[in-house]
Structures are given as structure tokens and as C-alpha cells.
Amino acid sequence: MFDFSIVTHWIHNLLTSLMPDDLAVFIECLAIGICILLTYAIIAIIMIFMERKVCAAFQCRLGPMRVGPWGTIQVFADVFKMLIKEIIAIRHADKFLYNLAPYLVILASIMAFSCLPFNKGMAVLDFNVGIFFLMAASSIGIVGILLAGWSSNNKYSLIGAMRSGAQMISYELSVGLSLLTMIVFTDTMQFSEIVERQADGWFIFKGHIPAFIAFVIYLIAGNAEVNRGPFDLPEAESELTAGYHTEYSGMHFGLFYVAEFVNLFIIAGVAATIFLGGWMPLHIPGLEGFNTVMDYIPGFIWFFGKAFFVVWILMWFKWTFPRLRIDQILTLEWKYLVPIGLCNLLLMVIIVVFKLHF
């Protein structure tokens, strides 16, 4: 198993041998920041391309095919178009909040993104309350969306943002409950520890029934939290034109758009890390030969493979189910997902206490 911390330690030692410690740490922070932003942009581009292709396949179409081989340049063309468009200043809008909102959304998304462990020793933020931090950081995005709706001076934006607030705060609860179920099982919140403990089997297999229920609840609630799939009624283009980002244009709209896709990837990445073993290869206890073969596949391939598989499942949801009404969404959350999540938490506690897991 390739350990990326060898590379980071080598860079750190090289820098500290050349310059004082503070400067070295500063340069490392800058480098890591640039790396995160680059990865963020690349993943956004991959996700948008994947969305268009997967959506097309579910509708029996081919998707973009004209720009570049298999339409691969299409997304770059879209991004370029977005970059050169004008950012229109809305009359009577709250200028400061209006301009701040997309950056809050993207900030929350990047902070959550940097929690994901991509490989062994390749996690930017890795400390003992990792999951807690991720939940907290990703919730800041709601503030951005509410501000966007509030400051746009548009009824549609405001209604969209209010719905979004109700929906995202409600579903945060289910995400939290399903993650809590798994924390009961792992007794740690640190992402690297969580991945290490799945060396002898992924949690979805080790925790069997409650882990699977938590996985399903997490997928549904996570999908709702990023305002996608059948739960995209903050945007609800048929009734609210575009919800909270109606008045945004150019790259400000682009930031909302990119944040939505990367948030989807973050949800998928967290699901892959906590339930499907993250960068940990598929290990079956007792089959040593099989395990060593699996170890030859590098960890980041495992991670991205699993994450994009979960993304595919979420896109499958999105392009299958019709959009829910606001009361249906809240019914699903408060009457179904939360009680089931609580029972599931209890079931997990029983299983952990009586050691009924594998």
C-alpha cells in the first residue's frame, strides 16, 4: 500500500533544511491550498461531464458528443463561457450580501472537501473530530444560500432560499443520525482512523443490517442536503424559475453550480469513506493472496472508484424519481427518516454492546 505521507515528509524535510520552520509551514500551506483548489476544480469538471453523460444514458441519449472526442471538451467550453460572462449587479439588491453569498457556499464546500482522505497519508484536515468538523463546515453553505435568496430582492429567490433552509436543516439531522450510528460502531471521529479500522472488512459488511440502513438513510439525506435529485425544490425551475440563484449570473452563478456538484462528490466521498472503506482496498479475512493482490491497486484509485460509484447511484436517484413537494419532503424527513434513524441508532448500540457485528 503506497503511503503518501512519505512524499509529504520528504517535502517538509527539504523545505525545513532550506529555510526557517515558519516560512516552510507557510509555503506548505500555500501549496496545499492551491492543490485543494485545483483538485476541487478538476473534480467539478469531471462531475459536470459525468452528470451530463449519466443523465443522457438514463434517458437513452448519448449526451454531449460534438465538442472534442465524446464531448470531453464541452465542459471546458462551458466553464470558459461562464468565466467571460458579465456579473450583473441587481438594482436594490443588498450588494454586500449579494456578492458574499456565493463565496460562503464555495467556502463551506472547500472546507468540507479538504476533510476527505484520498489516500493513505493524503488527507489535508485529519484530526480527532473530523466528522464533526465536516458536518459543521458543510452547514455553513446553508447560510450562503439563505443570504443569496435574501439579498437578491426577488420573491422567487427568497421562497427558494427559505425552502432550502427548511430542507437542508431538516436533513442535516438525518445525515447526523446516520453518521452517529457509524460513530457508535467505530468509536472514533477521525477519518484516517475510520479508514484504518476497515482493513479487515468495510463497515457496510462488518456492521451488516444497521450499517446498511444507515448507508441508505445517508444517501437519501445527503442527496437532499445538497439540493439535488428528487429534492431539488429550492431550485424548482418550474415554479420558482431557479430559486435562490435566479438573480445570479456569470461566475457567481458558476460558483453555486460548481459547489452543488462538488457537494455531491463530498457526500459520495464521505459515504465511500465511512461505509465503503475509503481508500482501503477490498480485504476479505482469510484470503491472504486476494488481499495482497488488492493492495497493489493504489488507495486513491479505490477512493475515487468508490466515490464515483456512489455519485453514480445518486445520479441514478436523481434521473429516476420525480421532484417532491415541500410537504412531502418534510414528511419524508420527520415522519420516516428521523424515526428510522433513531431506531437504527438503538439497533447499532445493541449490536455493539452485545458484539453481534463481524
Next chain:
Amino acid sequence: MKEKQSYIGGLLHGIGTLLTGMKVTSREFFTPKVTEQYPENRATLEISPRFRGRLVMPTDENGNHKCVACGLCQMACPNDTIHLTTESITNEETGKKKKVLVEYKYDLGACMFCQLCVNACPHHAIEFSPEFENAVFDRSTLVLTLNKK
């Protein structure tokens, strides 16, 4: 109307219907795609036989068409698209006069593809072909003579 279901029953029913939907879309995901990539697939392109591309007058292997120059198509046409030129030929043996077709002019640019002419024809002498690449550089080239060999 179905009876109101219990909480658990409704939940299971809901999951069942969601899975049905997902089964349908997953089948759709793997079926061959219906998109036609037009300019690339010209060689293999298949247009539905009932597509109304342009009016043609099919001929048999000797080059004879079935038109009897009755003019019903010309009268049926709402756009004055069709103009028949006819002449009378006297049969030397029987001495009977017969109307024959000299020129069948069809203005593709004025045609609205209603198919009334084809329906009016008593001898199935004209029909629509699915050939659809009708773009030309000059309007006058759209006036076609259908009975030309």
C-alpha cells in the same frame, strides 16, 4: 382509490415503487442509445418509410410511370405546387383520343407536404420518398420535373 395504508405498509409500498422506477431506469441505462449522429451516419441512416421528404413519381423497370394525366393531384394541391402539361394523342388503330403526360412540374419550395396529392391519385403514380436532404442554393432548382427519365 386504494385504502389508506398503515405506516409500515406505506413505507414498504413506497420502497417497492421506488425500486420499480430504478429498475426501469437501470434497464434504460444499458440499452443501446437512440441518438442518431446525423452527418456521420449518412451511410447507415434509416428514415421511416412514411416520412414525407419530397414527391417522386416511381417508374417500373422499363421507365414507365403510372400517371394518366388526370390532373386530380393538381386540383387537390392547396398550394398550387403541381403543374401538369398534357397533350392529346389519337390512337391510329382505334381512332380514340387519349390524354398523356408531357411534363409534371412540382415546386418543392411551395410544397407543404400534406400528402393530399398522393391521396388523390387514383393510380398510385406519385408518392413521397423519405429522402430529406433538400437544401439547394437557388429557389429555381427546387422546381422539379418528376416524369423526367
